[in-house]
Structure formats: structure tokens, C-alpha cells
Amino acid sequence: MGMPSPGQRLLLTADWTVTINSNRDRLWKALGCDRDPTVAAAGARIDERISRMKELLARGIEFDDPHQEWIDGKWVTVQTRWRVQPKDERTMKRLSREQMADSELMRSAPATIAATSVLEVIAVFPAISGSHDHIRLNIISTPMEELRFKKDGGSLSNGKRILMVTAEELARCSYDLLETAHPPSGKGGS
Missing domain, CATH: 2.30.30 (SH3 type barrels.)
Known part of the structure; x- marks a missing residue:
């Protein structure tokens, strides 16, 4: 045919x-794609990784860098940013790569x-x-x-x-x- x-x-x-x-597609949820085991496992790993990345940033270094962030429904100028300490940079890069891979699995x-x-x-x-x-x-x-x-x-x-x-x-x-x-x-x- x-x-x-x-x-x-x-x-x-x-x-x-x-x-x-696409997980933004209206059929995604209707067809239960969000409950797919691969998608659910990738989502759980992403959540764990975000927690780990936040820990690394919390013990990081604050530096001056005025920029806009979306906070409580409006754009706010924030004067500083955080970056990881040099000893944590490799770990953060690895976590970021793994995050991208799992994000692809969730699509x-x-x-x-x-x-x-x-x-x-x-x-x-x-x-x-x-x-x-x-x-x-x-x-x-x-x-x-x-x-x-x-x-x-x-x-x-x-x-x-x-x-x-x-x-x-x-x-x-x-x-x-x-x-x-x-x-x-x-x-x-x-």
C-alpha cells in the first residue's frame, strides 16, 4: 500500500x-506516556540529579553578575550568581551530561x-x-x-x-x- x-x-x-x-503534546498524558517505565525512571534520576547539583551549588562560590530571573511570576534583577567550586566542576559537568541524556529519554x-x-x-x-x-x-x-x-x-x-x-x-x-x-x-x- x-x-x-x-x-x-x-x-x-x-x-x-x-x-x-513530545511530552508537551496533549496526547502524551491522555495515552499514559508519562507512566511509561523508561520515562518514569528517567524522571526519577533527573530529580535525584537536580538535588545533587543544588548541593554542589550551595557549597559553591558566589560572584557578581547582574541578570534577570523569573521569580514569583515576574522578572527580577538578581545581582549575584553561584558557580561550583573548582574541585566540583568535573562532577557538575558529568551530572549535566547525564541530565541531557535522561531528558532525551523523557521526550x-x-x-x-x-x-x-x-x-x-x-x-x-x-x-x-x-x-x-x-x-x-x-x-x-x-x-x-x-x-x-x-x-x-x-x-x-x-x-x-x-x-x-x-x-x-x-x-x-x-x-x-x-x-x-x-x-x-x-x-x-x-
Whole structure:
């Protein structure tokens, strides 16, 4: 089966596990990605590391450096900053590298979209410099309670339910094309 075009609707004929790539995405929490064991473990390590970094900074060196910080809902000019003592610099750099690695782990998690869900292709983005084609899909309807809108008896606030997947992920999906005679909606649907 070739790449679907914008406006085409896909009826999933089997459950489909995809990678949700942003913890800011409204589907992240609805699909339980925040409870993924890898994401949860990375979050716990980040919390521990932040505590350790704060300890290193607390015994650090204060120096003059007027700058703006967001404090209690407003920008405030702070006159000094803290930096770690020279003996702690290597430890702080290592903790920062580990922090970045765990932050990457927290940006994607697997989620399953149930069979009989209807997805509409909103856009197809061609591959650029060795990357994969990406397809933006809108979930039009689904039997999944966590993805239903509140107005339809579900728990998700009204709005869009957009997935961005690679062509390889879509190729692993089992679906039937539905006959459609309308342009892509680009909206949340029901």
C-alpha cells in the first residue's frame, strides 16, 4: 500500500503502537506516556540529579553578575550568581551530561491506538537530508475512552488529537482506506 494523501481517512484494523514524541503534546498524558517505565525512571534520576547539583551549588562560590530571573511570576534583577567550586566542576559537568541524556529519554514513549479508530491524513512532509517522511494524522474517532472528548463522554478536553508519525511507523500499521469526498479537515473532529 502506498503513502496515503492528505484528506484520506484510515480505519485501523488492528491496534497500532506508535511513538509519541513530545511530552508537551496533549496526547502524551491522555495515552499514559508519562507512566511509561523508561520515562518514569528517567524522571526519577533527573530529580535525584537536580538535588545533587543544588548541593554542589550551595557549597559553591558566589560572584557578581547582574541578570534577570523569573521569580514569583515576574522578572527580577538578581545581582549575584553561584558557580561550583573548582574541585566540583568535573562532577557538575558529568551530572549535566547525564541530565541531557535522561531528558532525551523523557521526550518519547510508545502508545497504542485502538483498532477501529479513524485517522485522517492532514499533511505529508517529505524526507529532508536522510530523514524519514513524516505524516501528520488527526484522530477523527476512536473507541478509546482516554481519547474521547468530554462532550462525547470521554476525558479529553475539546481540541485537536494530532499524531506525527514516520512513514516507517505508518507502514507497520494495519488499516483500510475509507472513501472520502472532502478536503482534509485539519480540526479535531469528534
